[in-house]
Amino acid sequence: MMEGKRITDLLETEIPVVQAGMAGGVTTPELVAAVSEAGAFGTIGAGYMSAEDMKESIREVKKRTSKPFGVNLFVPEEPEASLEDRERAAEALRPYREELGMDDGDAPEVPDVFLEQVEGVLAETVPVVSFTFGIPPKEVIQSLKQAGMTVIGTATTVEEAVQNEEAGMDAVVAQGAEAGGHRGTFDTTFDKAMIGSMSLLPQVADHVSIPIIAAGGIMDRRGVDAAFVLGAEGVQLGTAFLTTRESGAQAVHKEAVLHAGEADTVVTKAFSGKPARGIENRFTREMEGRNVLDYPLQNALTKPIRKEAGRQQNTDFLSLWSGQSPRLSQDMTVAELIRSLVGPWE
Amino acid sequence: MMEGKRITDLLETEIPVVQAGMAGGVTTPELVAAVSEAGAFGTIGAGYMSAEDMKESIREVKKRTSKPFGVNLFVPEEPEASLEDRERAAEALRPYREELGMDDGDAPEVPDVFLEQVEGVLAETVPVVSFTFGIPPKEVIQSLKQAGMTVIGTATTVEEAVQNEEAGMDAVVAQGAEAGGHRGTFDTTFDKAMIGSMSLLPQVADHVSIPIIAAGGIMDRRGVDAAFVLGAEGVQLGTAFLTTRESGAQAVHKEAVLHAGEADTVVTKAFSGKPARGIENRFTREMEGRNVLDYPLQNALTKPIRKEAGRQQNTDFLSLWSGQSPRLSQDMTVAELIRSLVGPWE
Numbered sequence: 229m230m231e232g233k234r235i236t237d238l239l240e241t242e243i244p245v246v247q248a249g250m251a252g253g254v255t256t257p258e259l260v261a262a263v264s265e266a267g268a269f270g271t272i273g274a275g276y277m278s279a280e281d282m283k284e285s286i287r288e289v290k291k292r293t294s295k296p297f298g299v300n301l302f303v304p305e306e307p308e309a310s311l312e313d314r315e316r317a318a319e320a321l322r323p324y325r326e327e328l329g330m331d332d333g334d335a336p337e338v339p340d341v342f343l344e345q346v347e348g349v350l351a352e353t354v355p356v357v358s359f360t361f362g363i364p365p366k367e368v369i370q371s372l373k374q375a376g377m378t379v380i381g382t383a384t385t386v387e388e389a390v391q392n393e394e395a396g397m398d399a400v401v402a403q404g405a406e407a408g409g410h411r412g413t414f415d416t417t418f419d420k421a422m423i424g425s426m427s428l429l430p431q432v433a434d435h436v437s438i439p440i441i442a443a444g445g446i447m448d449r450r451g452v453d454a455a456f457v458l459g460a461e462g463v464q465l466g467t468a469f470l471t472t473r474e475s476g477a478q479a480v481h482k483e484a485v486l487h488a489g490e491a492d493t494v495v496t497k498a499f500s501g502k503p504a505r506g507i508e509n510r511f512t513r514e515m516e517g518r519n520v521l522d523y524p525l526q527n528a529l530t531k532p533i534r535k536e537a538g539r540q541q542n543t544d545f546l547s548l549w550s551g552q553s554p555r556l557s558q559d560m561t562v563a564e565l566i567r568s569l570v571g572p573w574e
Numbered sequence: 575m576m577e578g579k580r581i582t583d584l585l586e587t588e589i590p591v592v593q594a595g596m597a598g599g600v601t602t603p604e605l606v607a608a609v610s611e612a613g614a615f616g617t618i619g620a621g622y623m624s625a626e627d628m629k630e631s632i633r634e635v636k637k638r639t640s641k642p643f644g645v646n647l648f649v650p651e652e653p654e655a656s657l658e659d660r661e662r663a664a665e666a667l668r669p670y671r672e673e674l675g676m677d678d679g680d681a682p683e684v685p686d687v688f689l690e691q692v693e694g695v696l697a698e699t700v701p702v703v704s705f706t707f708g709i710p711p712k713e714v715i716q717s718l719k720q721a722g723m724t725v726i727g728t729a730t731t732v733e734e735a736v737q738n739e740e741a742g743m744d745a746v747v748a749q750g751a752e753a754g755g756h757r758g759t760f761d762t763t764f765d766k767a768m769i770g771s772m773s774l775l776p777q778v779a780d781h782v783s784i785p786i787i788a789a790g791g792i793m794d795r796r797g798v799d800a801a802f803v804l805g806a807e808g809v810q811l812g813t814a815f816l817t818t819r820e821s822g823a824q825a826v827h828k829e830a831v832l833h834a835g836e837a838d839t840v841v842t843k844a845f846s847g848k849p850a851r852g853i854e855n856r857f858t859r860e861m862e863g864r865n866v867l868d869y870p871l872q873n874a875l876t877k878p879i880r881k882e883a884g885r886q887q888n889t890d891f892l893s894l895w896s897g898q899s900p901r902l903s904q905d906m907t908v909a910e911l912i913r914s915l916v917g918p919w920e
């Protein structure tokens with residue numbers, strides 16, 4: 229496993245496979261611990277968590293495994309939106325609230341928890357912290373590295389990868405256009421940064437010297453091997469872990485992924501205000517082309533709707549995140565998945 | 575080279591590398607012959623050619639090489655457009671015609687040359703015919719196969735690949751979203767069929783038994799190896815051949831590709847009416863979101879503009895087709911390129 233040597237040294241794990249830090253309840257302590265126990269690298273998707281919930285989650289993982297794992301955080305943004313924009317965005321969602329039998333909601337709050345989260349990971353001494361949506365402030369990177377932690381960034385273009393290396397990241401996730409969930413793009417417009425992994429990986433590999441973790445479309449051994457020959461030293465899988473038994477994704481979400489085809493996903497801003505790839509449903513279709521607030525404002529607006537839709541098992545209004553390879557998804561345990569990814573190496 | 579055995583048997587060539595049948599003057603007899611002479615498989619991009627020009631081109635290639643090569647044809651469509659639509663589309667282009675100092679043009683004709691082209695390849699006995707934009711009528715496939723020719727289709731989704739196999743194609747090009755030039759999509763909407771190669775190849779491989787030729791983002795040995803591990807048995811490269819010395823692409827087009835980055839391309843319908851990937855320029859920016867006619871009507875409308883822009887070396891109005899890996903493009907000979915793709919195999 230020569231290819232993954234720098235990554236396994238960095239993550240102090242046996243297998244250069246990272247479970248993506250999917251936010252929104254997927255990365256339960258059971259999932260994260262099972263991944264690390266199986267010799268790969270589990271990640272708590274803490275993007276939407278309060279610092280307290282994140283710390284509790286870290287402690288729960290530690291109860292279940294002594295192996296290393298990571299925490300993924302969202303680098304915050306502070307978008308502006310006029311009262312009129314906010315009202316219009318809320319108005320667009322009113323029919324769905326009514327259909328789900330929900331009361332008119334209060335204007336949601338969007339607390340900035342990032343620095344508290346950073347303090348939390350420092351307090352709980354998590355070995356690896358990864359970032360999405362940008363590069364954190366210099367002081368954050370410094371304090372984490374001074375505490376002996378490994379830091380990993382996310383890039384969707386060559387330039388973003390270079391910026392991550394220059395900021396001192398120990399490794400960078402190169403997120404191809406195939407990837408499910410949110411796009412990590414931060415340096416250019418989102419549509420410009422939809423680069424397929426076949427193109428992204430070798431071009432990034434030619435421009436950075438830190439190890440690259442490939443993300444996007446990788447579901448089985450074929451994807452792992454392809455990522456390595458394209459210049460990656462590790463791989464990050466989201467959708468493949470989402471349908472495992474240990475994943476906290478809702479049953480209706482898992483079912484939707486298990487039955488989807490490669491052409492069933494869309495990239496939509498409707499749920500969160502940031503483009504993300506998921507299975508097309510009524511909400512993504514009806515909201516297409518409509519004005520939505522920037523992240524995280526739109527995310528806060530749709531959160532109660534998604535929560536209620538989940539309670540009602542109504543997939544019309546759920547964010548059914550998935551990459552472009554759902555035909556390769558399987559209903560199996562984390563250990564089985566990881567074994568299938570590394571089998572012939574052993 | 576076990577992986578490419580079925581493809582090299584099919585194409586009767588040494589190396590499982592196909593030069594894409596780029597239309598519009600790129601695939602000169604010099605280019606096609608040089609590719610086949612070097613042991614790979616050259617293709618005349620005859621999509622826009624009259625049957626006579628195509629036959630002349632075939633004869634010119636045969637003068638230069640005795641090795642096998644192919645012809646790529648566009649499966650025709652007959653779009654409808656009202657007089658009003660046509661006038662509006664022509665009107666949108668008027669400022670560009672004026673800027674280039676062109677007279678008002680006559681309404682362009684769009685002759686359907688497909689059946690004449692088919693008769694032409696039968697008459698000239700070309701060993702391989704490949705198709706883009708759909709599956710040709712049953713009788714066409716039958717007559718080509720009865721003449722001992724190999725037929726190859728193009729797919730951008732699993733379903734399209736399955737349809738190609740069912741139609742009797744001997745192999746199928748799986749065109750990932752990274753690919754430059756026109757999208758081959760014919761069975762679904764174009765935006766649904768933007769599947770990255772990392773996702774497309776293994777999912778297609780699981781659903782067809784004919785050999786798959788991977789296209790999209792492949793520029794060097796890394797891409798070739800990745801395509802093979804993902805389930806392809808051959809590869810097709812367009813952009814990589816476009817910048818070779820022997821290519822007929824205009825010098826300003828080659829220069830634009832050689833200096834572009836991975837995030838500089840867009841998918842635009844502005845040039846031809848069908849989505850195609852090329853380097854963003856003034857024309858793609860200014861025409862974005864504007865109504866254009868369906869292919870091939872829009873193509874006929876913009877053809878004189880592109881021709882004049884080419885004459886003036888004005889890249890503002892040229893279709894600068896390129897895939898998403900232009901950073902990997904090189905100014906070299908066909909023989910050097912092919913050697914770099916296969917080197918360590920020898």
